[in-house]
Amino acid sequence: MEITQNCSLQNLHSFGSNEKANYFASIDSIETIEKGIQWANGKNIPYLILGSGTNVLFTKPFEGLVLKMEIMGIKKIKETASEVFLEVGAGENWHHFVIYCIQKSWGGLENLSFIPGTVGAAPIQNIGAYGVEVKDSIESVTAYDTQVGQIIILENRKCAFAYRTSLFKMEQRRYIIISVQFILQKQPIFRTEYGAIKEVLHQKNNKQHSLEAISNAVIQIRSEKFPDIKKIGNAGSFFKNPTITKELYEALIVKYPKMIAYPITDDTYKIAATWLMEACGWKGVQKENVGCYEKQTLVIVHYNNGPGIEIYNFSEEIIQSVLTKFNILLEREVMIY
Ligand SMILES: Cc1cc2nc3c(=O)[nH]c(=O)nc-3n(C[C@H](O)[C@H](O)[C@H](O)COP(=O)(O)OP(=O)(O)OC[C@H]3O[C@@H](n4cnc5c(N)ncnc54)[C@H](O)[C@@H]3O)c2cc1C
CATH class of the missing domain: 3.30.43.10 (Uridine Diphospho-n-acetylenolpyruvylglucosamine Reductase, domain 2)
Incomplete structure (x- = not known):
């Protein structure tokens, strides 16, 4: 080494x-x-x-x-009439792996096309997009447990997967993910109910759904919505969508009837972080080298390769403004070092 x-x-x-x-x-x-x-x-x-x-x-x-x-490799472990089990090295490129599965006609990951990053990082924040989370296709995760100095295999139910989090994010320094075991479907169920996907498939007059058509629709939507990381510095959505109590939701919706929210449980609601930021006047705001991306306020962009602390300070201003106006604490999705 x-x-x-x-x-x-x-x-x-x-x-x-x-x-x-x-x-x-x-x-x-x-x-x-x-x-x-x-x-x-x-x-x-x-x-x-x-x-x-x-x-x-x-x-x-x-x-x-x-x-x-940089641990690489895609290996088929077993196959049944309906499913394929794969073991994938943590260093593999996520999008390349998704395309590999689509080319083999194995379903489950197509809605997660074009998310940048590695396979090993996908379980960490349980990556999700367009109505799908990676946890739904993970059988187990193989990790090096630094606390005991051993390799362990954690079955899906032991990974504490939830919205943009997992055991690996909660106990950040403990586990080093080596490989991820996926279960993919040989007779895939197409998940096209998400508004933007439906719209693109409709525009293309795509009546016969396929994994490839869904993946292409997702790539098109994402290319229009997110800035290209090769051209503008960013890390995708900067904040998580916060969950609030029913009590706070009921108080806010009276005052802000256009607030974007949906129920999670009987007692909690998820609020669109973008809506909160825009209600605080952050749409299109730029301060020196940092700003909110004009097409997607939730994406903080970084121009001119200035120091990272500028981005952090900008995000802190956003957090404070949302807290003051709505009494809601935004949590960063991005990992800070
Ligand atoms: C334009 C853009 C769009 C995005 N869209 C989405 C989206 O739609 N949905 C979504 O969920 N995310 C999205 N993201 C966020 C990001 O792509 C994912 O979180 C991705 O999984 C990060 O992978 P990475 O390899 O770059 O991880 P890194 O950024 O390198 O690491 C992220 C964290 O994981 C840890 N880590 C990484 N690999 C390992 C490992 N093998 N073992 C242990 N710890 C590890 C790191 O220490 C760090 O804490 C987007 C980002 C960008 C830039």
């Missing part, structure tokens, strides 16, 4: 801010993971696992060892 000193993180994360890490190495096997951890522990410095860096924000230099996940 080769360890580089004083490494720029600029090309290793999608916000593209110019922070540095004291040390950097790639990990492409269980042995290199163990070596990396031992090395960092020996020096008494922290370590951080990085996939494609599309859900992280560095606000200062990382005074430790960044380990870039």
Whole structure:
């Protein structure tokens, strides 16, 4: 394992801010993971696992060892009349894997097309889009448990998957995901009920649904909605949609009848973070190098590769304004370092 000193993180994360890490190495096997951890522990410095860096924000230099996940491989474990079981290395590119499944006519992940990142990071925040979450296609996750120094297999029900979170996000430094085991459908159920997908399929006069047609519709929608990470620094949606009590919802809806919300349980409602931000006047706002993307307020964009702390401070202003106006605390979806 080769360890580089004083490494720029600029090309290793999608916000593209110019922070540095004291040390950097790639990990492409269980042995290199163990070596990396031992090395960092020996020096008494922290370590951080990085996939494609599309859900992280560095606000200062990382005074430790960044380990870039590069364990590769897609392996069929078993097959039944209706399902296929695959084991996929954590370093595989997520979108390439989704396209691989579509080409084989295996369904389940097509609505999650074009989400940037690695396979290993997908369970961390239980990636989701267009009515689908990755947890629905995960059988188990294989991880290195740094607390006990062993490889463990966690079945789906033990991963504590929920909206944009999981056991791996809650106990962030404990688990290093090595591979993910997926169950895919040989007779897929097409999930086209999401408004924008329906609309694109209708525009294309696509009456006969297919995995490919759904994936193409998702790619089209996402290309129009999200800025290209190769051109403008961003990490997709910056905040989660907050959940509030029925009591607060009932008080707010009287005052703001246009508020976008939907019930989650008998006692809780989810509110669109975009609506809250726009009601506080954040639509299209830009301050120096940072702003809300004009086509999607929830996406914070970063121009000119300035320092990451600017993005953090901008997001803090948004949080404070929403808290003051609505008494709702926005939570960042992006991981802060
Ligand atoms: C334009 C754009 C659109 C997006 N759209 C969506 C969307 O629709 N839905 C959605 O859910 N997300 C979305 N995201 C967020 C992001 O793509 C996902 O969270 C993705 O899974 C991150 O993958 P990554 O490899 O880049 O993770 P990174 O950003 O590298 O890491 C994210 C976190 O996971 C940890 N981590 C990464 N890999 C491992 C591993 N193998 N083991 C242990 N910890 C690890 C890191 O330490 C970090 O804390 C979007 C991002 C962008 C830029």
